[in-house]
Amino acid sequence: MLFEPVPEGHKSGYAALVGAPNVGKSTLLNRVLGTKLSIVTPRPSTTRNRVLGILSSDGSDGNAPHQVVFLDTPGVVRPKYRLHDYMMRDVDRALRDADVAVFLADATQGHISHDAEAALQKLDGFSGHSILALNKVDLLPMRDDALPLVDLYRQRHDFEEVVPISALNGKGTDNLLSLILARIPEGPPYYPADQISEHPERFFVSEIVREAVFNLFRDEVPYSTSVVVVQFDEREREKDYIACDIVVERDSQKGILIGKGGQALKRLGQAARREIEDFLGRPVYLQLHVKTRSDWRNREGHLREYGYG
Numbered sequence: 001m002l003f004e005p006v007p008e009g010h011k012s013g014y015a016a017l018v019g020a021p022n023v024g025k026s027t028l029l030n031r032v033l034g035t036k037l038s039i040v041t042p043r044p045s046t047t048r049n050r051v052l053g054i055l056s057s058d059g060s061d062g063n064a065p066h067q068v069v070f071l072d073t074p075g076v077v078r079p080k081y082r083l084h085d086y087m088m089r090d091v092d093r094a095l096r097d098a099d100v101a102v103f104l105a106d107a108t109q110g111h112i113s114h115d116a117e118a119a120l121q122k123l124d125g126f127s128g129h130s131i132l133a134l135n136k137v138d139l140l141p142m143r144d145d146a147l148p149l150v151d152l153y154r155q156r157h158d159f160e161e162v163v164p165i166s167a168l169n170g171k172g173t174d175n176l177l178s179l180i181l182a183r184i185p186e187g188p189p190y191y192p193a194d195q196i197s198e199h200p201e202r203f204f205v206s207e208i209v210r211e212a213v214f215n216l217f218r219d220e221v222p223y224s225t226s227v228v229v230v231q232f233d234e235r236e237r238e239k240d241y242i243a244c245d246i247v248v249e250r251d252s253q254k255g256i257l258i259g260k261g262g263q264a265l266k267r268l269g270q271a272a273r274r275e276i277e278d279f280l281g282r283p284v285y286l287q288l289h290v291k292t293r294s295d296w297r298n299r300e301g302h303l304r305e306y307g308y309g
């Protein structure tokens, strides 16, 4: 791999985004990178894998030249399925790599939730720097409304900094970046400056289909769904051909995903294809196939096959 000469004072390090489900970790990753990398839905526990996003700057943003590798992590939950164990291992792995933990909390909650407490426990053994990012402040009638919550968090963990942000509209995120940069060491970049992630396109394609399932289906269906790209052919004169298996746990869920006369699956395919084409910047032919794998969320073999663990 060829790198440009390292500019004087270049900083590089890892920042893990951790917290309870639905607090805005993926929204923040997308915001700081200025592109949609991690899927976002209004439902909790959307993110299932550690998603790596790379922010590189030559210093023209006013900060020292830097490369921050952000690690978006699944929201911390008390595991109910073996899938959750794998998700929580990804949180631990991210914290092992991180120079800085950015702990996201929902500013609109008046207390530390059960899941937030579980997330704080992950920080207990963390020896790096920790910053509390109080997110969703755009929803607060008055900024001071969050002060009692900040006190609760500060009593629970020795955060070095507290920063109010809105990952949605970008408020406070420059400040957060400066606080992260102040805590990462000088060093050469880990990745070429134009690289934004290290996951293959296949990963993002499966995530986009999964996001579409979250957007179009309710209740347990999205949580029981996994998506596997089984074929991805880049073609010269035709559209790329992508085939995905959508795996669910019960035949009843398969029926819901397919819908009457295949209508639901058709809608899902159309929505996902548009997003995939946006992401890849080229037209694709998307083929979806639904299959049932009973209790896959608890089965080691299936979990490995679907890319967890």
Ligand SMILES: Nc1nc2c(ncn2[C@@H]2O[C@H](COP(=O)(O)OP(=O)(O)OP(=O)(O)O)[C@@H](O)[C@H]2O)c(=O)[nH]1
Pocket: 020, 021, 022, 023, 024, 025, 026, 027, 028, 039, 040, 041, 042, 043, 044, 045, 046, 047, 048, 073, 074, 075, 076, 135, 136, 137, 138, 139, 165, 166, 167, 168, 169
């Ligand atoms: N109003 C407001 N909504 C936000 C903000 N940040 C995130 N959200 C919304 O909160 C919801 C959850 O956001 P995500 O980014 O998916 O949260 P997450 O922490 O990655 O969620 P998990 O995958 O469950 O861990 C989405 O509907 C977002 O649009 C914010 O700053 N303000």
